[in-house]
Amino acid sequence: MSRVIDYILNKIVKTGDLKVTYHTGRTNRFGDGSGPPVHIRFASRAAELAVLSYPELKVGETFMDGTLIVEEGTIYDFLMVVLARESEEDSPWWIALERRLGRLLRRLHQINRKGKAKSNVAHHYDLSGELYDLFLDGDRQYSCAYFEDDSATLEEAQLAKKRHLAAKMCLEKGQRVLDIGSGWGGMGLYLAETHPVTVTGVTLSEEQHALSQQRVRDRGMADRVEFRLQDYRAVPEKFDRIVSVGMFEHVGVGHYREFFEKVRDLLTDDGVMMLHSIGRFDPPGRTNPWIQKYIFPGGYIPAMSEVISVIEETGLLITDIEILRLHYAKTLAEWRRRFMANRDRALEIYDERFCRMWEFYLAGSEVNFRNQSMMNFQIQISKKLETVPLTRRYIDPAEDALKARDGDLIPRHETAAE
Numbered sequence: 001m002s003r004v005i006d007y008i009l010n011k012i013v014k015t016g017d018l019k020v021t022y023h024t025g026r027t028n029r030f031g032d033g034s035g036p037p038v039h040i041r042f043a044s045r046a047a048e049l050a051v052l053s054y055p056e057l058k059v060g061e062t063f064m065d066g067t068l069i070v071e072e073g074t075i076y077d078f079l080m081v082v083l084a085r086e087s088e089e090d091s092p093w094w095i096a097l098e099r100r101l102g103r104l105l106r107r108l109h110q111i112n113r114k115g116k117a118k119s120n121v122a123h124h125y126d127l128s129g130e131l132y133d134l135f136l137d138g139d140r141q142y143s144c145a146y147f148e149d150d151s152a153t154l155e156e157a158q159l160a161k162k163r164h165l166a167a168k169m170c171l172e173k174g175q176r177v178l179d180i181g182s183g184w185g186g187m188g189l190y191l192a193e194t195h196p197v198t199v200t201g202v203t204l205s206e207e208q209h210a211l212s213q214q215r216v217r218d219r220g221m222a223d224r225v226e227f228r229l230q231d232y233r234a235v236p237e238k239f240d241r242i243v244s245v246g247m248f249e250h251v252g253v254g255h256y257r258e259f260f261e262k263v264r265d266l267l268t269d270d271g272v273m274m275l276h277s278i279g280r281f282d283p284p285g286r287t288n289p290w291i292q293k294y295i296f297p298g299g300y301i302p303a304m305s306e307v308i309s310v311i312e313e314t315g316l317l318i319t320d321i322e323i324l325r326l327h328y329a330k331t332l333a334e335w336r337r338r339f340m341a342n343r344d345r346a347l348e349i350y351d352e353r354f355c356r357m358w359e360f361y362l363a364g365s366e367v368n369f370r371n372q373s374m375m376n377f378q379i380q381i382s383k384k385l386e387t388v389p390l391t392r393r394y395i396d397p398a399e400d401a402l403k404a405r406d407g408d409l410i411p412r413h414e415t416a417a418e
Contacts, residue, residue, distance in 0.1 A: 013082060018030040020040055023043060038070075039072035064353050076336065076366065079363055084371055127207075143276065144246075144324060144327050145327060171191070175240035176197070178242045242263060320392065328375070
């Protein structure tokens with residue numbers, strides 16, 4: 001069995017310095033010897049068999065269980081080596097077959113009707129708020145930051161992300177804004193603090209809703225900002241502007257038409273929407289099985305072709321698209337660094353298996369954005385051709401004005417206890 005693993009690793013590991021020790025004590029090396037050395041060890045024959053049979057699920061599970069041990073380097077280093085150039089052609093037939101089957105069955109895994117959507121959200125977002133404070137910025141922005149330059153801190157980049165989206169929304173005095181997937185409230189509060197608008201945010205997470213409402217009360221903004229524990233499909237009003245950041249990944253490909261038809265119904269005739277989501281450069285695929293099981297049940301990262309075609313079919317107009325390439329890789333690198341620096345505290349909140357799970361999640365996600373064709377997109381949508389300016393030259397002045405107002409502001413997260 002270890003010889004079969006040798007054969008596969010020899011096919012996919014062409015660069016790097018990987019050493020693998022099997023449960024029998026036999027060791028083999030792979031790659032060209034470049035880069036930081038990585039050494040993993042299998043603690044049992046069962047772990048080897050599991051990884052061989054279903055690597056996309058079992059590498060993560062054996063790492064969580066402690067039967068795949070990283071002796072030198074980190075799990076991030078290991079994933080960078082083995083995922084540096086993998087393609088369908090490099091995979092054994094049984095793994096390629098599982099991937100094709102996963103694509104065929106993906107709609108079954110992405111059923112997000114109202115009740116199911118809430119339970120899927122709770123699986124991830126109703127974890128301890130203290131966990132998120134260990135690695136997110138002070139505003140708890142849990143989505144791709146926008147690094148205006150390489151020297152930007154995470155806090156500066158998350159503030160820049162909010163600025164960038166706000167500038168594209170063409171906000172005007174007195175408008176009503178809807179934030180679909182409002183999280184802990186940072187985006188909605190920022191829009192209300194920087195523009196004379198009213199904001200309604202909706203989330204399915206009870207933890208997020210409680211904290212976002214507390215933040216509204218603490219800032220004395222209840223007359224202009226409201227966060228609801230509500231499915232976006234149940235929102236009855238119309239809005240001049242809609243923003244959605246990091247929520248579309250949870251919609252599910254079978255619900256895209258439903259999503260954009262609801263957006264169409266929610267927008268006024270002169271309305272504008274900004275959609276910020278993870279996407280893929282590759283054609284349509286399916287969700288990684290480990291992510292599906294442990295992190296984001298019901299989630300899916302769309303190809304641009306899947307999103308654009310549905311927008312076209314619902315009669316909405318795409319007025320701008322921007323692709324953010326390595327911004328999420330930089331965001332995840334900082335999240336991972338902060339989590340590992342605070343790992344002992346995470347261990348006090350949960351347990352060792354959870355900490356390994358979270359480390360694998362952050363490391364694997366970063367590797368995907370560096371090596372596996374993942375990116376972020378921002379799509380601006382309207383109902384009329386003339387609603388937004390005809391060129392993109394309005395964005396920079398709007399951002400500059402917000403930046404002058406922000407100054408050196410770094411958002412600080414207020415907990416309910418404060």
